[in-house]
Amino acid sequence: MAKMTMVQAINSALDCTMKKDPNVLVMGQDVGYFGGVFRCTEGLYEKYGSHRALDTPIAEGGIMAAAIGMGVNGLRPVVEMQFADYIYPAIDQIISELARLRHRSGGEFFAPVTVRAPSGGGIRGGQTHSQSPEGIFTHVCGLKTVMPSNPYDAKGLLIAAIEDDDPVMFFEPKRIYNGPFYGHGSDSHGGENKVITSWSAHPAGEVPEEYYKIELGKAATVMPGDDVTVLAYGTMVHVAEAAIKASGINAELIDLRTLLPLDLETVAESVQKTGRCVIIHEATRTSGYGAELVAEVQEECFWCLKAPIERVTGWDTPYPHAFEWEYFPSRERIIEALERTLACD
Amino acid sequence: MAKMTMVQAINSALDCTMKKDPNVLVMGQDVGYFGGVFRCTEGLYEKYGSHRALDTPIAEGGIMAAAIGMGVNGLRPVVEMQFADYIYPAIDQIISELARLRHRSGGEFFAPVTVRAPSGGGIRGGQTHSQSPEGIFTHVCGLKTVMPSNPYDAKGLLIAAIEDDDPVMFFEPKRIYNGPFYGHGSDSHGGENKVITSWSAHPAGEVPEEYYKIELGKAATVMPGDDVTVLAYGTMVHVAEAAIKASGINAELIDLRTLLPLDLETVAESVQKTGRCVIIHEATRTSGYGAELVAEVQEECFWCLKAPIERVTGWDTPYPHAFEWEYFPSRERIIEALERTLACD
Amino acid sequence: MAQPEAQSGTTATENPSPYQSKLYVPQASSRPGEAADFSDLKIPAAGDTGKPALDCTATEISELAYGLVRVLDDEGQATGPWAPALKPEQLRQGLKHMMHVRAYDERMFRMQRQGKLSFYMKCTGEEAIAVSQAMALESGDMLFPTYRQQGLLFVRGRPVVDMMCHCISNSKDNLKGRQMPVFYSWKEGNYFSISGNLATQYSQAVGWAMASAYKGEDHLACAWVGDGSTAEADVYHALLFASTYRAPAILNVVNNQWAISTPQSFAAAGSTFAARGTGFSIPSLRVDGNDFLAVYAATQWAAERARLGLGATFIEHFTYRTEGHSTSDNPDGYRAKGEGQAWPLGDPIERLKQHLINLGEWSQEQHEALAIELKDSVTADWKQAISYGTLDEGPHWPVETVFDDVFKDMPAHLRKQRQKMGV
């Protein structure tokens, strides 16, 4: 066991899989010599060479196409998109090709590509370095979509993703790369939100150095509770946790970890118990993944519901540079939603 | 007034706006000399010349970028994507640029581009000529998304879209370009589904030859009813209508027409009355636009709901060539959902 | 190469615009009512083009990107440095494959017209490209075709019955009824699954080739794209990645001069397609695509380069789409009726036939007999294919198999949907 940040845990996952399987390679902009703009691929170039820690031209569509071709030819490429915001130039290759290949070829061909992408806001990146596009990918059949919330999960899920024979979209909440974020003060700009909390103080910052996997498609119950179920993933797991603690409400917090396939069993079991559900994500609200969660939860648990299911999400606006703390679903907004939900009878 | 198919109505909308405003032009693959693979731009080349019925290279991303630049420079380009399935190469330009331009420039710049795209299945087009990607665009703030269900609406909505200063995604359900489709026999392959019904027999096939607009953001109540609200758009409006009639259920059928902004008022009013809601779309289920509708309806109408909101949708698979009638939400599946919903008390 | 002469493309008869547009819009080679005319085309004589060293640079041979590698002259004689050393038996084999493709296309087109297929696409006039290239490659080389390279399957020995079964989505369709006709896939023959999305696989081919190099193997990837489709971003990415990583790939452009109704002038950027490769340091050739021997030689040259580690080659095959784009269009609506006849590079089958006759290795009688034999064989194949089911009547794959292969293992939500399907 070692103390690791999420960046280190991701790096360790890549290292473990590259060591185990010569068909695994990482590729993307600045991932080779430089080790990645967020340092996730640091040291891999030195260890595995320029062919396996492969720098690429700045062409997300070309990178994705090359990765698909490599995947068809037996390799397991792990593509880094420098920011999730820059996935769109590659989305035709992802949707029309990567996701569909196995089905359209009657099972003859497939490409086991993993796409890693730092996503979400909180680093003052403005609208083009803060997006959370995961919802789009959950609408595309043939893709699995994952977002870890801590170093331990990040490593285990990433290894599982790389070894999965289906394509996996692996979104990394960059706000918590180096430490958890508890949604400090949405109204103060210079102050509390700059507090850097370290992963070393968090239990999930304990990460085995060796190879291990966490099965895709399994949620984790972060806090048990009886009165309301809170569904979150990525950075929002920690903000939700802080909000629940601050509110004193007896909430059950579930970290979805994998969005598709969804662990509906765990979710439904919880809502059947609590009768209430609040869903939290950073992405814009309309047609975000929260909508799908609402739809499934109300279908599965309709007769137990004591209150409308609430969504606490990013606003339906581009992500603003100066107002990120007002954009983020804050502790305050989560607490209000929890209280509104509990007030229903 | 004249009898028009949806193709003719769209053509007439283009003709009316081009006549009125020299800044309007149509552009896309085969839209000029040839008049479009679905004939929607027929005659415009002869009438307005090659500069205003503009053939383009096969580069959806390039076409979209050119249209944005033109829009910034005062024109109103109407882009035809030959099939909605081929929007993805243009999606970066749509999401990162078209949708965001006004906001990111503090209101300084905008591009009033309309994107027309034949969408949906039912013409044996297989997985790359049958998709319904509208849900994705409703997740992108800054875009309006429209899908008409008949010639009259198609013309009025398209003119409104072209004259709108915001970008509009205008999806045309190609199965009903030339006549409505009532979801004939999902179990017969050669027979009933080949029946071509003509628009001339349908009241909405009566279309004024002159200019008129239908305001975006307004739903239409197709059939009034008391026991259950059915939300649909595009081709599914007609299948739903046939299913409701066949079932004898006293359902209220709402044709959303504009998905974003959604006419939540009309929808909520209806569900508050009926207490039940069934949502129908062709697109794949998970994270489709139906999920957003469920989320909004349950939030607005929770206390009146007598049954879980049901979604009847395409399956979470690519659209299959040989099995389109099993893929389409059929009358049978809709009737089952209606009956299940009504059985709840 | 000079730019095409500046002409305003407008033909407006009733243009209410107050603007005096200065926008240039490209012209078509011909439109209905006009006389088709290719007399401006500069076609070098067969045998005139030199054959460069395998390790040449792109700029050293940049002239070849504007010329036309030709081996067979108008009389069917093979001439010049590119003439490949092919045995008569191989030539007859090539001729037979091309004729087989044509017989197949004709049958399938007719079956579509009779409502037995939902759609079909012929490659009439372009048979030499796929057939000759497949013969010049090795079986371990991976093919990334478009819908107009059915010839590859004939050379690699795919049973015609299987191709037909795919096209009618019956119980023996290896694609399980999921794909439109002609979007073949055949793993066993190293023939990649065709996508309806144009050009997407062109850049994947380069990734495949990079993986081949990564694994230290000698297989190359060979990819095709149409003239119109060259406009897609994937072609740029393919050229860039192939150059950057010196991928063992052959990147082909089949310039049949039309993209549905759109003439090549909208994609050609006032130049040749091959010329686009030079700026990427990829040696680029322009080849008479109706000349079986020239295509063979160019492909062999490119394959040798790839196997020697010299990287990719870009080849434009200059040909002509003799018939409509697909069963969905009538070309008389957008180009002069006689354009196909006016096209000066002839028919690839006729040209190879003449060559073989000149060599004394073939005769008109043999040719006619073979044509009948192939037609009959295709007819027999069709009968067998429909015995496994037809599009409208089935039997098909069980409908619930649509849920298979979305993922390797079916997740719970798909199992639930399959149940809901109620079959």
Added chain:
Amino acid sequence: MAQPEAQSGTTATENPSPYQSKLYVPQASSRPGEAADFSDLKIPAAGDTGKPALDCTATEISELAYGLVRVLDDEGQATGPWAPALKPEQLRQGLKHMMHVRAYDERMFRMQRQGKLSFYMKCTGEEAIAVSQAMALESGDMLFPTYRQQGLLFVRGRPVVDMMCHCISNSKDNLKGRQMPVFYSWKEGNYFSISGNLATQYSQAVGWAMASAYKGEDHLACAWVGDGSTAEADVYHALLFASTYRAPAILNVVNNQWAISTPQSFAAAGSTFAARGTGFSIPSLRVDGNDFLAVYAATQWAAERARLGLGATFIEHFTYRTEGHSTSDNPDGYRAKGEGQAWPLGDPIERLKQHLINLGEWSQEQHEALAIELKDSVTADWKQAISYGTLDEGPHWPVETVFDDVFKDMPAHLRKQRQKMGV
């Protein structure tokens, strides 16, 4: 131009792969610990390159895509056919703008280090490009810049205070706190809103130019992209559409040889960037980007071509990114420390200064005085800017204005969300 010599890119020290990889991976010009060495560069002497006719074709001048248009020689003398007829007053103006940009960059970079900005990007060493090009264009021409053409704003007269207010998202930020620093927008100055997404606006510029032609106007569009960003599809589309419709556009590549940590060798395809334009029939030039006069002359030539209806010009500006990519990286981590010093084309400010001194129109004293004046002016501007608010403390735009401008008129769901924001 010959391909770079074949070298295996691997530096693996502990590679457990059983494969003998044959994949070629490009090399960097230098990496830390190596000696920076540009001695392989073939740099033509100033004045040596001929100036073609405005109506030349791309292939006629293809050599210019591999050469380097230079006017100022090492001694600061202007020479050759490209030397533009600029008055001393204009030259001093250009020098002043470049010095102003540098002073501004230095100040802003320091302010970022002090936590006053979230991010900043300098254009040190590349000032000539934006400043000289803006001076060669007309005010009605539309600019589609990247984040490294701040010089355009200085020439067009944007108040420095306004630029600063944007960079700190304060109450006077014309972008209302929405954009990261340096993503300027300035409609009044025909300066398009910069996108964080690389290259997307390059092809939009061509659409803008097409609209200009459609309306029969004389304005051109001028767009920029970095060497690394040329790999994006938008650049291909820009070249293709500009060629197909002969759009009045100037398409620039600022080849500063680095894209964050990635050397130009990953994007250059073993050739020059300019060479890529020739295959699209777009006359393409390669210019000494640190030579104010050469950049001016090339731009003027391209602008004249556009206004004469001769279509687009593609210009590669060969320069060097002297500092880090942005405030987020340290270049010493990925390139040799001395690489900037080894770069042979010098500093654009120094070179123009020397030229003016040679002309007797400038002196070392004047230069030093101007530097101080500009530094002071930037300091005063900064003080004024922060008087309208700072990033951390505000005042900003009212937070609820984030809901404005998503649409022209706010729809109901956004009004509802604004209410929920509770402000």
